[in-house]
Amino acid sequence: VFASVVQAPEDPILGVTVAYNKDPSPHKLNLGVGAYRTEEGKPLVLNVVRKAEQLLVNDPLVNFGYSLAIQENRVTTVQCLSGTGSLRVGAEFLAQHYHERTIYIPQPTWGNHPEVFTSAGLSVKTYRYYSPNTRGLDFQGLLEDLGSAPAGAIVILHACAHNPTGVDPTSDQWEQIRQLMRSKGLLPFFDSAYQGFASGSLDADAASVRMFVADGGECLAAQSYAKNMGLYGERVGALSIVCKTAEVASRVESQLKLVIRLMYSNPPIHGASIVATVLKDRDLYDEWTVELKAMADRIISMRKQLYDALQARGTPGDWSHILKQIGMFTFTGLNANQVAFMTKEYHIYMTSDGRISMAGLSTRTVPNLTEAIHAAVSN
Numbered sequence: 001v002f003a004s005v006v007q008a009p010e011d012p013i014l015g016v017t018v019a020y021n022k023d024p025s026p027h028k029l030n031l032g033v034g035a036y037r038t039e040e041g042k043p044l045v046l047n048v049v050r051k052a053e054q055l056l057v058n059d060p061l062v063n064f065g066y067s068l069a070i071q072e073n074r075v076t077t078v079q080c081l082s083g084t085g086s087l088r089v090g091a092e093f094l095a096q097h098y099h100e101r102t103i104y105i106p107q108p109t110w111g112n113h114p115e116v117f118t119s120a121g122l123s124v125k126t127y128r129y130y131s132p133n134t135r136g137l138d139f140q141g142l143l144e145d146l147g148s149a150p151a152g153a154i155v156i157l158h159a160c161a162h163n164p165t166g167v168d169p170t171s172d173q174w175e176q177i178r179q180l181m182r183s184k185g186l187l188p189f190f191d192s193a194y195q196g197f198a199s200g201s202l203d204a205d206a207a208s209v210r211m212f213v214a215d216g217g218e219c220l221a222a223q224s225y226a227k228n229m230g231l232y233g234e235r236v237g238a239l240s241i242v243c244k245t246a247e248v249a250s251r252v253e254s255q256l257k258l259v260i261r262l263m264y265s266n267p268p269i270h271g272a273s274i275v276a277t278v279l280k281d282r283d284l285y286d287e288w289t290v291e292l293k294a295m296a297d298r299i300i301s302m303r304k305q306l307y308d309a310l311q312a313r314g315t316p317g318d319w320s321h322i323l324k325q326i327g328m329f330t331f332t333g334l335n336a337n338q339v340a341f342m343t344k345e346y347h348i349y350m351t352s353d354g355r356i357s358m359a360g361l362s363t364r365t366v367p368n369l370t371e372a373i374h375a376a377v378s379n
């Protein structure tokens with residue numbers, strides 16, 4: 001679908017360096033870029049920076065890129081400003097270079113989605129996702145709505161740990177969604193903001209994305225490292241676009257660079273270096289998976305503690321969805337009035353849709369939340 005994307009023109013300043021790099025002359029001199037160079041014309045790495053880096057890096061690059069699409073150079077990845085920036089850059093690229101402007105988002109979804117996409121000029125529609133009755137997936141509704149979407153429409157899929165509902169499709173359901181979307185030529189745009197938080201495993205949480213990449217078709221993926229590396233303020237993210245051929249991917253990349261150049265030119269490097277260091281070093285990577293699992297496990301334990309406490313208190317209603325839902329959030333089913341009551345009487349704050357962040361809860365605070373929920377639903 002991106003075959004008609006043309007090569008973007010070089011940036012007038014960066015283009016100087018590109019031309020310089022290509023020039024084979026031994027006398028070449030680059031006076032184009034305003035960056036410090038040594039007497040030998042080399043960039044200067046300060047000693048103090050080198051020392052700091054040694055503390056960060058110890059192993060040579062380890063290759064984790066076993067995806068066939070990556071091996072075939074069909075994936076273009078650009079560093080973006082966390083998850084939000086990755087979505088925004090992807091949306092901007094699609095608005096400029098893709099033939100269909102309609103984008104489907106789940107109902108409900110992360111509150112920022114609609115505006116991020118409309119501000120890029122896309123036209124937002126919703127597909128059914130959540131059933132308040134079962135507090136689970138409205139799978140029939142989802143299939144019907146995507147089934148009647150116009151061919152080529154873009155579809156936002158939460159890769160795992162759906163926000164705000166904590167409800168994900170099963171792998172069988174993902175497979176059906178994949179088949180439907182591919183048969184209708186819908187373009188998948190994954191939003192992966194919580195990889196590692198659904199199951200505690202980075203691999204397992206990438207299963208949905210990998211399923212779509214494995215069939216050889218196109219897709220986009222916006223990744224955030226804010227949560228899974230605890231780097232909220234560093235704004236580290238990536239947008240990947242999987243194309244049909246390496247040649248198309250390279251033209252797509254040239255246009256992505258242009259989109260980024262016009263918005264903020266370049267992303268900051270510090271947080272990204274930390275992430276890159278962890279991803280490249282086998283020991284650090286392993287350590288990351290352990291720390292990530294500990295975060296995911298603590299959240300699961302909070303689910304159990306809250307559920308048990310509500311059971312013990314005899315709170316009316318079925319609260320098993322607290323155990324069933326996954327990731328950072330529980331979509332409690334509490335309504336806006338009940339939420340307002342809990343805030344006023346118990347000083348407990350949450351979004352008015354009744355979503356609670358399980359990551360904000362602790363063994364110490366479970367009893368007060370239990371009392372508040374009990375009072376709110378018994379009112």
Ligand code: PMP
Pocket residue numbers: 081082083084085110158163191193224225226227237
């Ligand atoms: N997508 C979803 C589903 C999210 O929940 C969030 C964060 N709340 C984001 C994207 C944005 O992530 P970031 O903070 O990395 O911009």
